[in-house]
Amino acid sequence: MHKTDSELQRDVLDELAWEPSIDHADIGVSVIDGVVALNGYVKSYAEKTAAERAAMRVEGVRAIADQIKVRYPSDRKTADHEIAKRILDIFAYDVLIPEDRIKVAVERGWVSLTGEVEWRYQSDEAARAAGKVSGVTGVSNNIAISIKASIPDIRERIEDAFKRQAGLDAASVTIATSGHKVTLGGTVKAWHERQLAEQAAWAAPGVTQVEDRIVIG
Template identity: 65%
Template structure:
């Protein structure tokens, strides 16, 4: 008696062998001899051919056929097509280190993993993936590896303040703990607090900013 793994292998081989079936977009799952076919084909006859191919395999007890017919003009939203389009987009994006960002797609849901040096790279990867047709959601599990240095964060805040008139960063305090930056102290206006927070996010390795700066009117 065949195991489910053996049966899955045989069904996939039969689909690949049948010239009437383009097996690239067809998924095969087996549970106690019951075969589930999923994915896309280009026509109804191809759909029927795929089902007949699966039935020919010895050991198949039943078939749950969930294949959809998708015409050439329809959007390409199969999981492997979504993954390919995201990877192509990453390859053209200078802000995303494609060799360090990995992805998986399951039923339209994208999971991003890997590591980067900057928080904006993590954000940009998720934004770019979200632009692809067929993406239903994103789990951004990319880690920001390089740890922030308090002096570096403080300098970025002061540099951001210097670029704008009448802003003083001397009263802003910066404490780092791992990849978390805590901002404290006092500023004169809400926009100064916003400038400080954005500057902190721009530092390498920052995964979280806790803004406790007080605005003194």
Template identity: 60%
Template sequence: MKTDSQLQHDVIAELEWEPSVDSADIGVAVDKGVVTLSGYVNSYAGKMAAEKAARRVSGVRALAEELKVRYASDPKTADHEIAQRILDMFKWNVLVPDSSIQVKVEHGFVTLSGTVDWAYQMDEARKVAGKINGVVGVGNLITVRQRPNASVVKDRIVAAIKRQADADAASVTVQTDGNKVILAGSVKGWHERQIAERAAWAAPGVTRVEDNITLAA
């Protein structure tokens, strides 16, 4: 008597062998000899052919058929298609280090993991994944490799304000708490405060910025 794993292997092999069945989008599960087919086929005829192919495998006690017919013009929203589309979009996006990020899709919910060097890379990956058709949600488990250095962040802020506003940023103070940067002190205008916050976000390892900068009287 075949085990469930042996039966699953045989059903998959039979589906792949049957020329009238495109098995790429068909999933096979087996529990105590009961075979469940799930996923998509491109026609009703293909659905019937898949069912017949599974039934003729020796050892199949019963068949639960959950296949859906999806035509060529329908959106490609199977989990593996969503995952591939996300990977393709990562490769085309220069802001995303695709080799450092892993993608998992389950029932349309995307989970991103891996390690990157910059917070903007993590944010961009999340935004790209969320735009793919068929995605119902995105879980972001990506971590930022480096931790920010307070003096580096301060130097960036001072240089940015000097470069963009031709103003002195010496009164801005910077503290770090893990990957969080805490800004305080005072500047002369809202524009300088925005420059300081953008400069903090651009520093390596920053995943959160707490802006407590006030405007000088």
């Protein structure tokens, strides 16, 4: 009976799993017209040849394209699934990152982060942490902020920041919001007052963008 490509793929995977000399966890198998392509990583050249022999044993296999790479235990781990696991491990230990609300996908070293958090700093910290992992070639931060910016909350934070420094008048700062964007206006006496207002706005939950139009006068 002629086997289909999907049946051959299953049989080859089963044979690799059955062979005790092979750690098959990082080996992938694809089949087109009876030609089997092996890819992934093994820890030694002996494993590589053993995988090829195991695939050839399967009835119906016409040819082997062996693209398996040998990566010794001392080599840096840069397979996509290994990168993803290390990122998740970092998230689990970083108290600033709500790990249960962020999803990680890795393709050829490029990391895509999705999910929803309450604070911008959580999104920024997740992207920063992911970017530090060896093997990462780039990070797309698509994490959404779940709470919209609130004028009363931002006003309170700016007032508190100004109160901590004598002589600053928070009432001179105007605030407007549109979704997650905050626009600051008004006039302050010094540059550091402008910076205080902007930092306080960024610290408010739900803020993803701050446009600072405050004038120094």
